[in-house]
Amino acid sequence: xxxxxxxxxxxxxxxxxxxxxxxxxxxxxxxxxxxxxxxxxxxxxxxxxxxxxxxxxxxxxxxxxxxxxxxxxxxxxxxxxxxxxxxxxxxxxxxxxxxxxxxxxxxxxxxxxxxxxxxxxxxxxxxxxxxxxxxxxxxxxxxxxxxxxxxxxxxxxxxxxxxxxxxxxxxxxxxxxxxxxxxxxxxxxxxxxxxxxxxxxxxxxxxxxxxxxxxxxxxxxxxxxxxxxxxxxxxxxxxxxxxxxxxxxxxxxxxxxxxxxxxxxxxxxxxxxx
Amino acid sequence: xxxxxxxxxxxxxxxxxxxxxxxxxxxxxxxxxxxxxxxxxxxxxxxxxxxxxxxxxxxxxxxxxxxxxxxxxxxxxxxxxxxxxxxxxxxxxxxxxxxxxxxxxxxxxxxxxxxxxxxxxxxxxxxxxxxxxxxxxxxxxxxxxxxxxxxxxxxxxxxxxxxxxxxxxxxxxxxxxxxxxxxxxxxxxxxxxxxxxxxxxxxxxxxxxxxxxxxxxxxxxxxxxxxxxxxxxxxxxxxxxxxxxxxxxxxxxxxxxxxxxxxxxxxxxxxxxxxxxxxxxxxxxxxxxxxxxxxxxxxxxxxxxxxxxxxxxxxxxxxxxxxxxxxxxxxxxxxxxxxxxxxxxxxxxxxxx
Numbered sequence: 309x310x311x312x313x314x315x316x317x318x319x320x321x322x323x324x325x326x327x328x329x330x331x332x333x334x335x336x337x338x339x340x341x342x343x344x345x346x347x348x349x350x351x352x353x354x355x356x357x358x359x360x361x362x363x364x365x366x367x368x369x370x371x372x373x374x375x376x377x378x379x380x381x382x383x384x385x386x387x388x389x390x391x392x393x394x395x396x397x398x399x400x401x402x403x404x405x406x407x408x409x410x411x412x413x414x415x416x417x418x419x420x421x422x423x424x425x426x427x428x429x430x431x432x433x434x435x436x437x438x439x440x441x442x443x444x445x446x447x448x449x450x451x452x453x454x455x456x457x458x459x460x461x462x463x464x465x466x467x468x469x470x471x472x473x474x475x476x477x478x479x480x481x482x483x484x485x486x487x488x489x490x491x492x493x494x495x496x497x498x499x500x501x502x503x504x505x506x507x508x509x510x511x512x513x514x515x516x517x518x519x520x521x522x523x524x525x526x527x528x529x530x531x532x533x534x535x536x537x538x539x540x541x542x543x544x545x546x547x548x549x550x551x552x553x554x555x556x557x558x559x560x561x562x563x564x565x566x567x568x569x570x571x572x573x574x575x576x577x578x579x580x581x582x
Numbered sequence: 583x584x585x586x587x588x589x590x591x592x593x594x595x596x597x598x599x600x601x602x603x604x605x606x607x608x609x610x611x612x613x614x615x616x617x618x619x620x621x622x623x624x625x626x627x628x629x630x631x632x633x634x635x636x637x638x639x640x641x642x643x644x645x646x647x648x649x650x651x652x653x654x655x656x657x658x659x660x661x662x663x664x665x666x667x668x669x670x671x672x673x674x675x676x677x678x679x680x681x682x683x684x685x686x687x688x689x690x691x692x693x694x695x696x697x698x699x700x701x702x703x704x705x706x707x708x709x710x711x712x713x714x715x716x717x718x719x720x721x722x723x724x725x726x727x728x729x730x731x732x733x734x735x736x737x738x739x740x741x742x743x744x745x746x747x748x749x750x751x752x753x754x755x756x757x758x759x760x761x762x763x764x765x766x767x768x769x770x771x772x773x774x775x776x777x778x779x780x781x782x783x784x785x786x787x788x789x790x791x792x793x794x795x796x797x798x799x800x801x802x803x804x805x806x807x808x809x810x811x812x813x814x815x816x817x818x819x820x821x822x823x824x825x826x827x828x829x830x831x832x833x834x835x836x837x838x839x840x841x842x843x844x845x846x847x848x849x850x851x852x853x854x855x856x857x858x859x860x861x862x863x864x865x866x867x868x869x870x871x872x873x874x875x876x877x878x879x880x881x882x883x884x885x886x887x888x889x890x891x892x893x894x895x896x897x898x899x900x901x902x903x904x905x906x907x908x909x910x911x912x913x914x915x916x917x918x919x920x921x922x923x924x925x926x927x928x929x930x931x932x933x934x935x
Contacts, residue, residue, distance in 0.1 A: 403765045403817045418812035420805045422876040427801060431816045511756075
């Protein structure tokens with residue numbers, strides 16, 4: 309570990325030590341966010357251990373994406389602290405977060421359809437010599453890296469537009485990991501995908517887990533998939549985290565019941581109001 | 583070029599994809615069209631060559647020839663301003679914007695130089711520099727209006743264009759001016775020599791081709807036009823790219839204005855306007871630039887400009903009056919754009935596996 313924060317007592321204050329005494333990759337403390345009259349997040353507490361995969365589930369509009377966008381520096385929180393590797397940080401921009409090793413893969417993937425796979429891989433981190441793009445070097449590096457990650461595409465020269473949903477998702481994830489992300493935020497990486505494509509991504513995430521140097525937060529809707537790849541699950545309801553369990557201690561049934569109960573309550577409230 | 587060559591080799595090396603070839607001549611035609619779509623510049627080049635051969639042949643039977651040096655100079659001087667403005671419009675169209683004002687920057691530029699030299703006693707070089715700076719500032723204002731204030735560029739640049747037209751007509755009293763004697767010397771290099779304009783145009787195309795295809799600026803211009811939100815999420819400074827491309831277009835517009843004034847030896851308030859700008863946009867689109875952003879080429883814009891030039895000069899050369907020429911012109915632009923749209927569709931279909 310060359311990581312300055314981990315295992316180095318100079319940086320680790322008691323407040324940021326997790327239960328087993330190691331430094332968390334990421335801690336979110338008392339974070340709140342409002343958009344006008346809407347409370348998107350209320351006093352959020354969340355932690356992510358080194359090499360852990362955390363599943364973030366919850367209803368549409370519960371605040372999952374807002375939380376993710378705060379963690380990647382897109383939004384800034386109204387209050388609360390974010391602690392990365394034992395050090396409090398104020399994320400000023402996406403670039404700033406990225407320089408700290410936090411990278412997000414959004415639902416829309418932020419891929420440029422018209423550009424080739426390798427240009428997308430290196431977007432905003434291009435290799436340049438004398439102001440000119442080193443296309444050959446980027447092409448070779450992209451090909452080698454995607455092979456190593458087991459991502460199957462016809463050619464790194466293909467425009468991203470002509471790839472399948474799973475391939476595009478894989479490239480977006482590979483791009484984030486390749487850029488040396490230590491904390492990876494995945495916003496619904498499995499949405500709108502067939503079983504074959506889901507397998508590609510699950511493989512990729514498992515591979516990252518085996519390496520152990522990347523900690524991941526995944527937003528997902530399919531509880532079966534969440535429990536399969538995640539070590540721990542947090543449930544977000546109305547801007548608050550209402551459940552925090554290890555995957556081994558919960559089940560699809562339990563998570564389903566909680567969400568169904570929430571729907572019932574919403575329905576009852578409506579009926580009472582009407 | 584090497585990319586397309588590689589791709590072609592790659593396709594040959596692979597086993598024939600899918601049973602598409604088995605569907606007979608219809609499928610073959612589709613494949614040929616898809617290939618033409620991939621090689622957009624090549625298609626336009628073929629059309630240009632066919633037009634040149636046609637007009638060369640026809641005009642040799644008639645009284646004047648297409649290949650006389652007078653006519654070639656004529657062609658080059660007609661094409662150069664379109665090419666140079668088309669460079670800027672290509673950059674803007676690719677990043678998802680358009681600029682209607684460069685024709686009016688073009689009108690005002692030589693007057694500004696004239697006033698600075700004759701009224702304010704500026705050295706010519708400094709006056710030219712300030713004139714180009716005016717183009718840059720106009721581009722910056724266009725960026726401010728569209729990027730920072732969020733106006734659609736079609737409306738914003740229409741506004742700045744009219745403002746510039748007003749300034750030109752007011753300050754010049756709508757009367758012509760002559761080139762200040764002190765500027766005649768340097769003017770030769772900018773526009774008065776027979777071939778100075780086309781040489782500038784070609785040099786600028788080469789420079790911007792490299793910038794567009796081989797630098798981050800070009801890559802980001804495509805990224806911003808292809809997926810604005812995605813580009814922003816990737817950390818690209820979207821505003822900087824758009825501002826910059828507006829400013830480049832402004833400077834190019836001012837430069838063309840100076841060139842035309844030097845070439846015609848007169849500063850004319852009716853020079854410029856919408857025509858050169860619309861021709862430039864048409865040239866860019868004929869050359870394969872997507873109106874909705876995300877793709878385009880400088881070589882295509884160059885060839886599109888040459889095609890419009892050959893059409894216009896060619897028809898007047900073979901004695902067709904100027905009125906029906908406009909008909910042919912409009913028809914050609916429409917056909918080229920429809921073809922582009924269809925070829926794009928086929929290209930995407932062909933690219934999928």
